[in-house]
Ligand code: SF4
């Protein structure tokens with residue numbers, strides 16, 4: 001059993017290079033204590049984040065997904081986060097019909113200087129995911145296919 | 153003159169200027185129609201319209217972009233034409249649209265659930281209220297009200313929204329609004345029930361991609377990301393997760409574009425109720441952006457634009 005089983009959950013964060021990744025760095029340099037469940041993936045811009053990244057992550061077993069980009073009007077590429085906001089909002093609203101709690105996914109904005117805000121975002125989101133507990137799982141491949149399951 | 157006769161005359165008159173006109177004819181039996189590609193005047197004779205003309209003819213448009221194509225459309229098919237035009241995926245001047253007032257189509261899955269898998273149907277007589285099928289010398293009657301496709305009950309656009317020719321007189325809409333009660337009902341169940349519902353439905357999916365191929369707005373054809381190995385969005389594993397991922401891809405790629413023609417679900421050989429996913433998406437698109445796909449040729453689809461201050465998006469306070 002992994003040492004942290006039962007304690008840590010699997011949370012994936014997609015952060016834009018210019019603001020939020022910098023914000024997370026600022027929080028680290030400032031030695032702000034943060035929960036350690038989050039695994040960060042750096043992308044050029046929140047506009048690069050296809051909501052399907054989030055879908056794939058959730059369906060692949062993540063318990064929560066956090067997206068963070070530059071504040072509206074502050075996008076390094078001027079408009080990326082405006083498009084992202086529409087797509088991500090629509091995707092978040094879609095989740096309930098799949099039977100996935102929409103609270104498992106959040107998107108927000110953190111700038112490079114907002115180390116403290118980053119700490120708050122990570123802490124709040126991690127607490128939110130811990131309240132929900134582990135996400136429903138699909139089981140192993142053979143359990144997912146009635147034909148092969150019968151043969152096993 | 154019946155609407156069909158008038159339509160045939162209009163098509164025959166335009167045919168010499170066109171490479172083809174797409175409509176419907178009887179398929180392998182009297183109950184199943186199939187798309188008809190009219191190239192010569194004698195082909196027009198085989199045209200049929202009515203409750204069995206279920207296919208969305210607009211699905212063929214993007215594949216025929218360099219041709220002059222005539223298209224016979226129901227209201228819902230015409231919305232696909234509008235949406236394709238909005239996205240610059242067709243050249244409107246190359247398309248001649250033939251409209252007619254649509255009284256609704258039959259959902260053959262409902263017919264089968266009512267009378268069973270009866271095999272080859274010899275003859276179908278359609279009246280405004282009934283389908284009378286002759287099978288094996290017997291007659292089976294089903295009321296249109298029992299087998300009408302759900303989309304037709306809530307149809308607000310039964311008359312082609314764009315058309316160059318129109319046969320008959322425009323009819324009253326079948327409904328004046330859509331309150332998405334089906335989506336609300338589904339979501340009144342617990343999250344676990346919903347998750348298990350899709351897990352079980354998706355386990356039946358055979359990944360034939362008929363849902364995608366029938367969709368007028370799925371224009372990527374051989375470049376669909378479901379078949380790309382790099383990036384590898386869905387694997388070849390026979391797993392619910394992969395099948396479901398594809399349905400999420402379809403719903404997301406159709407967000408703000410789906411005209412709710414229902415072709416995806418109709419084409420599904422195992423009757424997976426996937427239209428529910430698109431209905432949900434459309435409900436949210438309507439709520440957030442007050443947008444209906446394929447209605448206004450001048451409109452910009454909501455996910456292809458933005459507002460600096462969004463009216464209906466409340467961002468999380470934290
Ligand atoms: S949705 Fe409307 S236009 Fe389409 S088949 Fe039904 S009644 Fe006809």
Ligand code: SF4
Nearest residue numbers: 367410412413414416
């Ligand atoms: S997703 Fe389904 S309902 Fe929507 S446009 Fe495509 S085929 Fe029609």
Ligand code: SF4
Nearest residue numbers: 357358360361363420
């Ligand atoms: S048509 Fe039905 S069985 Fe085929 S891929 Fe789509 S959902 Fe699966």
